[in-house]
Amino acid sequence: MNKGNHGIKNITVVGTGVIGNGWIARFLANGFDVIAFDPAEGAKERTTKAIAQAWPSLEKLGLAEGAHQSRITFKETVEEAVRGADYIQENVPEREALKKAVLADIDKYAKPEAIIGSSTSGIVPSILQEGLKHPQRLIVAHPFNPVYILPLVELVGGKQTDAAIMEHARQFFQEIGMKPLIIQKEIEGHLADRLMEALWREALHMVNDGVATTEEVDAAIVYGAGLRWAQMGPFMTFHLAGGEKGMRHMLEQFGPALKLPWTKLEAPELTDELKEKVINGCESHAGDTTIAELETKRNEFLVELLDLVESYWPESKAAVKN
Known part of the structure; x- marks a missing residue:
């Protein structure tokens, strides 16, 4: 693999759940050797299966x-996992004390110039940097599932x-x-998850209040807003809604x-009744389709959709500023 200008050749992934395995699959597909660490029983077998599913x-x-x-x-x-790494991606569960403990270990054993990225979806990096010997090399690198496609x-x-x-x-x-x-300013939940969380809260209210079923909520997004958002996002969509002006x-x-x-903003109480409605x-809605089969369908769709997005909105390549 060409190291480019970033100087990264050796990669380690700590924590091999859904997100960690997604990172591993993406790194492998880009020609890297990957070292992984996860103390959970059966982690290696689950990673092997996840990679095969993504390939x-x-x-x-x-x-x-x-x-x-x-x-x-x-x-x-x-220590063994991070010793020679140029880049380390941490993906342990979203518990602040656990993450800080694991990151402290990574920071202790990694070479000083190695970059450490955390997949945290909600914790700001300044909190994760507390107590590290080399806090300057810690960043949040928050991906989206499936990491190997999105x-x-x-x-x-x-x-x-x-x-x-x-x-x-x-x-x-x-x-x-x-x-x-x-992201120019630290904020809990970063950017994309905060936007998704707002929609998720409103969707739970719709189900809780008997306005719509989970299937109907999904249909409203899939056949309406979701199709537009995949190309333009909310601001450009509303820009078009204004006509010529x-x-x-x-x-x-x-x-x-x-x-x-129109919206409730605050999340509804997650009662047992609401949980059962959602579950x-x-x-x-899924019927007899297994999770693995749903993942395969999702992946096939996303691969084709990415090509479509790029062909219709090539400016998206430059949408993220340096």
């Missing part, structure tokens, strides 16, 4: 020269992050086919509606 989609997207599923090695300790990765630096580290990370992720979005007219015409009580709705 057909990665083949369609295009593999780097020399890329192979077998180029992964599991180590017994964090290109967005949110990069967030903390108060002590070195600007050069962010630039090296940005170059690295670009070279492995991702769309690095540098664009967003200027849209805000004049529909701006007052923002004051109407039963999803299981009924």
Whole structure:
């Protein structure tokens, strides 16, 4: 693998759940050797299975020269795993104390110039940097599932992050086919998850209040807003809604509606009754289709959709500023 300008050749992944395995698959597809660490029983077997599940989609997207599923090695300790790494991706469960403990171990044993990225979906990097010997090399590198297909990765630096580290990370992720979005200001949940969380809260209210079933909520997004968002996102979509005068007219015409009580914003109480409504709705909608079969369908769709997005909106390649 060509190291490019980022200087990253040796990669370690700590934590091999769904996100960690997604990272591993993407790194392998880009021709890297990957070292992994996860103390959970059966982790290696689950990773092997996850890579095999992802590989057909990665083949369609295009593999780097020399890329192979077998180029992964599991180590017994964090020290062994991170010792020679240029880049380390941490993906342990979203518990602050646990993450800080694991990151402290990684920071202790990794060489000083190694970059450490955390997949955290909600914790700001300045908190994760507390107590580290080399806090300047820790960043948030938050991906989206499935990591091996979806290109967005949110990069967030903390108060002590070195600007050069962010630039090296940005170059690295670009070279492995991702769309690095540098978040300029630390905020819990970063950017994309905060947007998705707002929709998720409203969807739960709809189900809880008997307005719609889980299947109907999904249909409203799949056949309406979701199709537009895949190409343009909410701001450009509303820009078009204003006609020839664009967003200027849209805000004049529909701006007052923002004051109407259409949304509830606060999350509903996650009662046992609401949980069962959501669970039963999803299981009924899925029917006899297994999770693995759903993942395969999702992956095939996303691979084709990515090509379509790029062909209709080539400017998206430049949408994420350096």
